[in-house]
Amino acid sequence: MATRTDKKSVSPTEQETVAPSELALELALTWQDLRKKVEKQLARETQRLDHLWPEYSWANVNPDQIHLEWGYAAATGHPLPTLTEALCQLAAAGDVSAIEQADIPAAAEALCDELLHIGLVRGNYLEVLGWAYALPYLTDHLEESLWWKVLSRLVSVQQAAHSQAPQESIAQLVLGGELGLVLAWRLPFVPACKSLVEPAKESILGWFDCDEQSLDAALEDAGIATRLVLASGLRVIGLMEKVARRKLKKEPLNTLWELATWVAALTHPDGTAAFSFASKDSIACDVQAGGLLETAAKKLDESALLPAVQASLGQTKSRGRLAWQVSLPEPTLNSEEARLAAMLPEWDVRRGRLHVSYRDEAFRLQVHAGHPMLIDGEWEVEIKRDGAPVTAQGPWVEICHYTDDDVHYLELEQAWSGGVTLQRQLMVVRDDRCLYLADAVLTSEGSSQDKPAQLEYTSRWKIASEIQMEPEEDTWEILMKDSKLRAIAMPLGLPEWRVGPQNGTFDVNADGNLELQMRGIQNLYAAIWFDFERKRFTKPRTWRQLTVAESLRIVAPHEAQAMRVQVGNDQWMLYRSLRGRISRTALGKNLVADFYCGRFNPEDGYIEEMVTVDNDPDDSL
Incomplete structure (x- = not known):
């Protein structure tokens, strides 16, 4: 398992930045020649996002329902910034009108300054990707030196993430992997971008190889970034096939399957994400038809994940007939x-x-x-x-x-x-x-x-x-x-x-x-x-503390406690030892356990065990 846990910083300030002039000399192209190559590249069908992800029903969604926006609001707690949204729309549909109201040169300068001084934080992952996906369209909106400056910053960000971020980190997948392949896909005639294919592929495969560690890293901060990571993972599948000429095998996709299961389990009935401050409106692109959750389910395991997603959103019931018809993930x-x-x-x-x-x-x-x-x-x-x-x-x-x-x-x-x-x-x-x-x-x-x-x-x-x-x-x-x-x-x-x-x-x-x-x-x-x-709400209810006995004496509350709960005909017994693993008796049941819960049947006095927790290290639960 490849890891780089000793590399803690992902700040591009510690990397040597590729100077715009160096890139220009390496190309040996005039600015006009570069723009012609970009125009010719964008005219190709292979540069459309639906070519990367044909199975994601791209043609059936509205222009503002962009796959690049998936997971951003849940991770950051606020809607996508107007500029980043415009860049995503530009990248997805070539819609130049989306950025006409923005001061693109000023925004580009701000991006370059931001990436140079503050390093990489989760909040600007999508901003960085937005610029990378849209950069070829911006040759008509940025001066030559500024365009090269933006590109050089993006290249340095990918290099920093690949070489310095822990292998299981989100930065390794999103920036070391997806960012590198995007630049290589959009600008294959730029040697500095073309050279990113191998390190980007290495970052992606390394992230998948880390498996459980990568999953745990995606779940940090109460799991609010899980949608962001899942979205990147889904996009990477297409990028790996089209750019790196590498189809991901079943084992790596299992990590995305588990991540998609977590995303479904952490989704509230209104579509918002657990512990995220994002509003229902801001996460619409995640949960709508053709959105992140539905796409992940259909791509990774439609028979199991799609019913789980639909049930999580309250669109279908999972009990009864559905429960035995499909093999749902563990709840x-x-x-x-x-x-x-x-x-x-x-x-x-x-x-x-x-x-x-x-x-x-x-x-x-x-x-x-x-x-x-x-x-x-x-x-x-x-x-x-x-x-x-x-x-x-x-x-x-x-x-x-x-x-x-x-x-x-x-x-x-x-x-x-x-x-x-x-x-x-x-x-x-x-x-x-x-x-x-x-x-x-x-x-x-x-x-x-x-x-x-x-x-x-x-x-x-x-x-x-x-x-x-x-x-x-x-x-x-x-x-x-x-x-x-x-x-x-x-x-x-x-x-x-x-x-x-x-x-x-x-x-x-x-x-x-x-x-x-x-x-x-x-x-x-x-x-x-x-x-x-x-x-049961209209049924009579009561609860009692039960007597706990040990060796012919009544046990004090600081040693152990037992309780009985009754609502209507349903009854439960609970027991908790607070001192020692000792044989004790409550409600006629002998217990040697740290905790016990069971259903009580008053007709025959039988207690059906539901869970017993034993603190004996030599005995399992």
Whole structure:
């Protein structure tokens, strides 16, 4: 596997720039001769974009629906700049009128200055490509020296990305690869451009060879650049065949298949991308007919990806008849390296979905109950030990990930100051349409003479702007609704009723967000059960903390906890050990596990196991 992980910078300032005069001398052509060659080149059918990508239905899309624009808005959070959009239209259709209102010489000077001083950042990937694709059309709009200056900057950018960027990086594919082949395709009579074919091919093949590392790099920053990378990968397929005379084999395309699956899983029902700030209007070219998602599905695996894409967008249902007719991708995706997860009960958006990003200090959630989004933002936590605040001391680390037909389960851990460890559980109960979010606050036990730590815990979830919160008057339940009731939230660590002794509260704070406060000694467990199944909303519901026994004694809450949830005829049992891998009993079931969840049948007392998490290193989940 080819990597260049020791090369961190991709700034073209560290590369020798090819001077315009050197390029001109190398060509031994006058400016008039060059323009004639460009005009002759552009007149060829092979210079049309639909020649590169004939299967992408280019003739069936509107001029402003340009394949070069795919993924830009999702990656940057804002619409395509007017100038870059005009360059893309010029490159796609030769539409000179698109740039007539722009000051192209000033923009070209700004580009050259930008690339010389700030290096390469994701936000200007498409700007650089736009200039490269459109450059031959600009011989009538730029003076000779400025045109050569732009070309020399683009060449130096490709050289910098190829030689300095890590092999698995986005820059290696987009700039080291696609940019090089575009210049060689558009300007094959320029020796400096023609010489880019081999290094560009090397960059592309190297990126595909990195496979999982390339996928993880594309998923960084909460996966907002996945569409941008997928779009480049699709364009590269045609460029490799037409320019480098190399057809990509099945193995490299598997990376794009996985990337397309991630793109579909990270797509909201309205077409926007998870964790991206881009509006619905700005990403229209990604999700419309003939757009990025549909094109990727048809190109890479129409039988599996197309139904997944359509189901993700709410265009079709994936359950029932469709589910057994086609082999859909797995509906849960997890990247430990990128610290990103998409947990879907089914591809059908009506079943809801959970997106999780925990790469930086901010732990972000997006929770859907069918089409509507309920939670959208950071999961904030405050912890005090003996009255003094403690703080996070490192990144989140995955300690368990499991998926089967019953649940998707993810468990993470983070070190805090004061000898505190925070363990976080996220579980999607698939068929039952429930979500379980829980934090275990664990302290080092110390000697028997140490006074047990007094813990105070506050957790906040940012609620989507369209959702209203309605706390029940007598119980700690909270109803979450828009025009309809969408979910019921139950704090399993608190008593059901608001009256009587309490170890915390669960309410709507002044900012309109969910807030859970709890108190405990030595170890603390805070859990919320969300029920999304509308058929159960009118059913009686309750939850109870269960007695946990160990060697003929009742276990204290800081050692282990068990809960039972009942809504109508549906019942679930949950158990969490907070200290030790010890044989204990709850609800008549003997448990030797770190965590357990099962469905309870009151008629025969049988508990159907859904997931068991064992912290024994010699035993797998």
